[in-house]
Amino acid sequence: MQFRSVKGMNDILPEEIRRWHGLEQTFRRIVELYGYAEVRTPLLEQTALFVRSIGETTDVVEKEMFTFERGKESLTMRPEGTAGAARAYVEAAVHAREPVTRWYYAGPMFRAEQPQRGRYRQFYQAGCEVFGDPGPICDAEMIDMLVLFLREAGVVELEVVVNSMGGSTTRERYRAALVEYLRPRASELSEHSRRRLEVNPLRILDSKDEHDRALISGAPTILDHLEDDDRRHFDGLRRALDALGTSYTVEPSLVRGFDYYTRTLFEIRSQAGELGTQNALLGGGRYDGMIKSLGGPQVPAIGFAVGLERILLAAGEHERSPLPFCCIAPIGERAAHAGLRLARGLRERGVRVELDGRGGSLKSMLRRADSSGARLCIVVGDAELERGVVQLKDLALHAQHELPLDAAAEHVVERLRAVEPAAMHEPPVGGAD
Ligand code: HAM
Numbered sequence: 001m002q003f004r005s006v007k008g009m010n011d012i013l014p015e016e017i018r019r020w021h022g023l024e025q026t027f028r029r030i031v032e033l034y035g036y037a038e039v040r041t042p043l044l045e046q047t048a049l050f051v052r053s054i055g056e057t058t059d060v061v062e063k064e065m066f067t068f069e070r071g072k073e074s075l076t077m078r079p080e081g082t083a084g085a086a087r088a089y090v091e092a093a094v095h096a097r098e099p100v101t102r103w104y105y106a107g108p109m110f111r112a113e114q115p116q117r118g119r120y121r122q123f124y125q126a127g128c129e130v131f132g133d134p135g136p137i138c139d140a141e142m143i144d145m146l147v148l149f150l151r152e153a154g155v156v157e158l159e160v161v162v163n164s165m166g167g168s169t170t171r172e173r174y175r176a177a178l179v180e181y182l183r184p185r186a187s188e189l190s191e192h193s194r195r196r197l198e199v200n201p202l203r204i205l206d207s208k209d210e211h212d213r214a215l216i217s218g219a220p221t222i223l224d225h226l227e228d229d230d231r232r233h234f235d236g237l238r239r240a241l242d243a244l245g246t247s248y249t250v251e252p253s254l255v256r257g258f259d260y261y262t263r264t265l266f267e268i269r270s271q272a273g274e275l276g277t278q279n280a281l282l283g284g285g286r287y288d289g290m291i292k293s294l295g296g297p298q299v300p301a302i303g304f305a306v307g308l309e310r311i312l313l314a315a316g317e318h319e320r321s322p323l324p325f326c327c328i329a330p331i332g333e334r335a336a337h338a339g340l341r342l343a344r345g346l347r348e349r350g351v352r353v354e355l356d357g358r359g360g361s362l363k364s365m366l367r368r369a370d371s372s373g374a375r376l377c378i379v380v381g382d383a384e385l386e387r388g389v390v391q392l393k394d395l396a397l398h399a400q401h402e403l404p405l406d407a408a409a410e411h412v413v414e415r416l417r418a419v420e421p422a423a424m425h426e427p428p429v430g431g432a433d
Helices: 013-033 047-054 059-064 082-091 137-152 168-188 191-199 201-206 210-216 228-244 307-315 333-348 362-372 384-385 407-417
Strands: 043-047 066-069 071-079 101-111 122-131 158-163 264-269 280-284 302-308 325-330 353-355 376-380 391-392 400-402
Touching: 013 101, 013 122, 013 137, 043 047, 043 122, 043 280, 047 059, 047 071, 047 082, 066 082, 082 101, 082 302, 122 137, 122 307, 122 400, 137 158, 137 228, 137 264, 158 228, 168 191, 168 201, 168 210, 168 333, 191 307, 201 210, 201 362, 228 353, 280 307, 280 325, 302 307, 325 362, 333 353, 333 376, 333 384, 333 391, 333 407, 362 376, 376 407, 384 391, 391 407
Parallel strands: 325 353, 325 376
Antiparallel strands: 043 071, 066 071, 101 122, 122 302, 158 264, 264 280, 280 302, 376 391, 391 400
């Protein structure tokens, strides 16, 4: 019996992982420059947390959650990171310690969606949440940070779209206007949207049904219903983005799939790479009511999450250079011991080393070194050890020369710097990025 991975859940094999590490490091580096600190919350939360924060009549809560019973509890694999971060913020009473909190996270999320390119059932997000800053300067800075991150990640053809959902008063007024527009046309709506007309009409704006979309295109927009405070906030966001020189489009039909949003909403899309229809690289927005609704004080919040698979698809084969790589071929046990010490010295200097401990003839070891992809191979033999030297072979040039053992690590690093300069920009093993 051969097993396969669960539908929509993929293995990431070592040949792909370098790109993941590169992307994750770029994300950490950029968000830490903006003052975010990492938070790690559990993959499982009480189901009620997601129902309460994301909204009972959203697609995610209605159809896409991996939920199971354990004893008397109903638990759910997190479909996104915001609810868990907000729960942790309230639980640890972080507001009492700091007026503004900036958190980031990265990890797997789970949604039982129909898998296709760029859409999976287990997927990876990296995201940020800011608690305690009402914006809109903060909102614009977050969007600008994301443009910087995507550029650093090698994604081109970016399109930033923004909208405002307003606050609760705006929402009520808009809801009434939308229902007034849609009710006479209810018979033309898809069955799913017709049901939503009574329970959560704003979700109809999110419908993927083509007929629904045509109807919606004539509907009143939320931007025409913004209350004064919400309008001022949105205008402030636009002025700040203009001041930063960040290009964006206002898309009044952007609603996004969660009920928790208030005021600022944004998405960044790209037409580049192999994204296809799943061209939203990231999405986010303000959720000024969530902390209170989870039992905390009134604390405004904003955040986003990027889909890491989608960034990798959009960035195409933008390979990071591999670590500089050297093999060591020891002949005999004494040589292997010297080789172990030499390998450690090289790794401390940021060089990837594979020590061939399988034995055999020098010829077979060199053949293996050659097929491993290493540029250099250090041969350590008994006779050489007696004289305190090793042989360094350049496998590309078929050249060889002798080095003093105690200066070998330094020499190899210099040589790799000369032949593989791009790779030598990598941070040393264990070093900070
Ligand atoms: P979201 O728009 O549902 O927002 O997801 C953010 C990003 O995650 C999407 O733009 C997409 O790149 C990626 N993504 C979502 N679902 C999938 C999937 N099934 N397969 C692959 N990638 C996917 C959120 O999750 C909010 N929590 C963002 C946020 C944070 N809002 C405020 N704070």
